[in-house]
Amino acid sequence: MNNKKQIILLLASVGTFVEALDIAIINLTIPAIQQQFNMSYDTVQWLQTLYVLFFGGFLIIGGKLSDQIGKKTMFISGGLLFLLTSLSAGLAPDFTILAISRALQGLGAALLMPASLSIVTQTFTEPQERSRAIGIFSSFAAIGSGSGLSVGGLISTYWSWHWVFLINVPILAITLFFALRYFPKATAAPQHRGNDIPSAVLLILGLLFLTFGIHDMAHFNERPYLITGCFLASFLLISLLIKRLLTLDDPLIAPGIFRNRSLVISNLAFFMLGAIFIGFLFLISLMLQNDMGYSAATSGLMLVPFSILSAMIAKFAIPTLSRLLRPAKLGILGMLCMFSGLALLLASVYLDHPLVLVLSGAACISGIGMTICFTSLSVLGVKNVPQEHYGVAASLTSTSYFLGAGIGLSLVSFLGQPDVSGFAVGPTSLVVLIGYSLFGLTLLAYLTYADKRKLTKSLKTVEA
DSSP: OOHHHHHHHHHHHHHHHHHHHHHHHTGGGHHHHHHHHTOOHHHHTHHHHHHHHHHHHHHHHHHHHHHHTOHHHHHHHHHHHHHHHHHHHHTOSSHHHHHHHHHHHHHHHHHHHHHHHHHHHHHOOSHHHHHHHHHHHHHHHHHHHHHHHHHHHHHHHHSOTHHHHHTHHHHHHHHHHHHHHHSOOOOOOOTTOOOOHHHHHHHHHHHHHHHHHHHTGGGTTTOHHHHHHHHHHHHHHHHHHHHHHHHOSSOSSOGGGGGOHHHHHHHHHHHHHHHHHHHHHHHHHHIIIIISOOOHHHHHHHHHHHHHHHHHIIIIIHHHHHHHSOHHHHHHHHHHHHHHHHHHHHHHHHTTOOHHHHHHHHIIIIIIIHHHHHHHHHHHHTTTOOGGGHHHHHHHHHHHHHHHHHHHHHHHHHHTTTOOSSSSSOHHHHHHHHHHHHHHHHHHHHHHHHHHHHHHHHHHHHHO
16 A cells, blocks of 8 residues: 555544444443433433434435545545534533434434545555455454443543543544545536435434334333334335335435345344444443442453454454455354353353453453454445445445444343343343344355355356
């Protein structure tokens, strides 16, 4: 890579690092926010849910706009919105302003994320070089997710929760300044293509109703009509969306893109990855603080080495593994690490939480598995996708990840409720996460088998 390409890759990667950091960083600061505003835990948890809902709900639109308006324009616009809403959240005088800022932060991230990946795929065109660039880009997201808990714990203890949001402001200001200078000029949007706003509205509302319904399922006895109505509304809206996509000449998402088997499998696997990792972030903070008695700062410090491990894996192991293994097989390796880590955490529940076992499980998930999975699945998500659809393809993978995060975490909370182990994190919740990892393994194993069978068939055709 030449120097300019390296700078472009770094700037795009910083954008995705900040987005990923903000998902994890709030987990260990929730008790401090809860105490200041005198809110219940369920209410404060909506700060995470709103971010995920708006991030996942608007990602497809962000990808479409990135393809139509221009990647640089969307990167700058999304980054500026993220910066301003981070400032607003950090200075919020009450919970309402904080919740609104957090939701709009998710919107800014949804505009920024697909533009970031599209810029990387546009800048690096040679296949091997692109795979390496996407690997580095994805590792920044994995490192951001992995370091969020440690950074959040330290900030909430030694500064205040406000700095969880304010820390984004100088980082993004510097990134946007250099992006204006180094990113390639935004190309004009083709005039004949529309934005298909009705489909965008149907998509957002359908996903919002679905996620809200699952998130609130634990209170079904209290408000059965509201929750049932959410599911029915979601089904109706998504059905109308599918009908539009199949009948319009230029829909929000071209149905033909789903003929790409690699893209479909990677999106399903990304859904599982989001469910696993966001569920892990939620459960590990509860386990360390509630079940093992550590403070937020101590919990954060114990997780710092895994952020460093994630960076080392991305720097030294991923390039070598990418040369030795195809993306699907690399994904299987990552999912095996996630499965192993969850199995260790499950064992720790029955063995009175030995610290070595808990931290070994966290290392497998946060330090190794997440980095490998995110890298391999990102490569699979844009494999064989035409350049004009890069933005949509990139946003599809991210949408799948965050929908998995929102829906998967809600299911973990709901299914883990009947647990009678006496721990904040019981075996049922961990078994649910293990189930996610096994499904992800099955998907990637199928893709590997299908690709191998296709290659064998092609060779026989050539020989004939």
